[in-house]
Amino acid sequence: MAILILVGFLWYASLFFQSFFLHRYAAHQTYTMSKTAEKITFILTWICQGPSYLSAYGYGIMHRMHHAYTDTEKDPHSPTYDNTLFAMMWKTKNIYQDINNKRITVHQKFTKNIPQWKRFDQFAGSRGSRIFWIITYTLLFAFLTTTWWQWLLLPVLFLMAPIHGVIINWFGHIYGYVNFKTTDTSKNLFRFDFLMMGEAYHNNHHKHSTRANFGGVHWYEIDVTYLIMRLLHNIGVIQLKMSAIKA
Template sequence: MEIFLFFVAHWYLSLLMQTFFLHRYAAHKMFTMSPTWEKIFYTLTWIFQGSSFLSPYAYGVMHRLHHAHADTEEDPHSPSFSSSLFDMMWKTKNYYNNILHHRDSIEAKFKKGVPHWAFIEKIGDNWLSRLGWGVFYIWFYVQFATEWWMFLLLPIHFLMGPVHGVIINWYAHRYGYVNFKVDDTAKNLLPFDFLMMGESYHNNHHKFGGRANFGVRWFEFDPTYPFIKLLHALKIIRLKPNNDLHYM
């Protein structure tokens, strides 16, 4: 039971930081927050993503490029221009690292307003930090695993952030259903998104890139949106006006 709870907690807390902070805030600025709260969520991203920490800065810039050049040769991660899932992941890693280490020649407009806290970025990308988190995951499994096959879950813990990314960047551009005609292959992977906290409504998101609620049809529940509304009610964040639409 401990292993199950630990895996589920790591999956959803890591995913929450990716969809809430990296995606909806860093890349799209669907809401605003104070510098103090930005640093708090930066720190929580490092804690919850652990060994697979993704830089909010590099993620934000890369995701903006994805929207601007979706399913073209300039897209940082398109199944249409990759020979396999692993080929796309490798290209994405190289693109991400070039942005992270400022080796890119990307136009300034894609970087404008993207949060950047060098202190946590440096810690999160440090191999001692990544290895430390990995050792912690292994220790937890040694303490609580009751069957040998449970240790097969460890690679997912080590690469949790990229695993979440590839589910959407590969599968949600190849499989699923479409609500809206868009200029790329984005699809809604799951009609009820219990797995990706709203991220799988990818076709909806590509149609309404600035909309905080990724669900559009009556049955499309975006679990991250009530969390956003709660933080807005508590005045931790401030949603931009006219951010919601009625359901279809």
């Protein structure tokens, strides 16, 4: 039971910071926050994503490219142009690393106002940092596991961020329903997004990419990440942009 609680906590903690910080802040800038809060959020993202830490710079640029080139050959991740799930994610990994390491030229429109903390990213994305988290998670499993099958969950923790990406960028373009006709294959995976905290309302998001709330088209489309963002806004941690609320 303890292992399931640990995995569940890390699943949603990692997912929250990917959605809240990397996606809705770095890529779409639906809210603002102080530089101190931003740096604290960088650190919390590292703690919660562990060995699969993604930089706001690399993620933000790549996600903007995804919206600009959805379902075309220039899309960093598209089931339309990648034959298998694994091929898509390998391509995504390579593009992400090329962006982070400045191996490719990126148009200025994709880099505008992207948050970056170079020294911290070098540390958090380093091999040493990833090995530290792998060892930490393995020791936790050694202490908490009560049966053999629970060890099968350990690789999930190692690859948490890529798994989140696969669910949305592969399955969210193949399965589900649509509220809006768009020029791409984006779909909403679930009526109530219990698994991805609002990220699975992918069709809604592609139709209104600047909205802070990915749900809300129907009463059952509850975006949990947005509800937390409203709370953080109300207590003054972040400031939601009016344009992102009304978009």
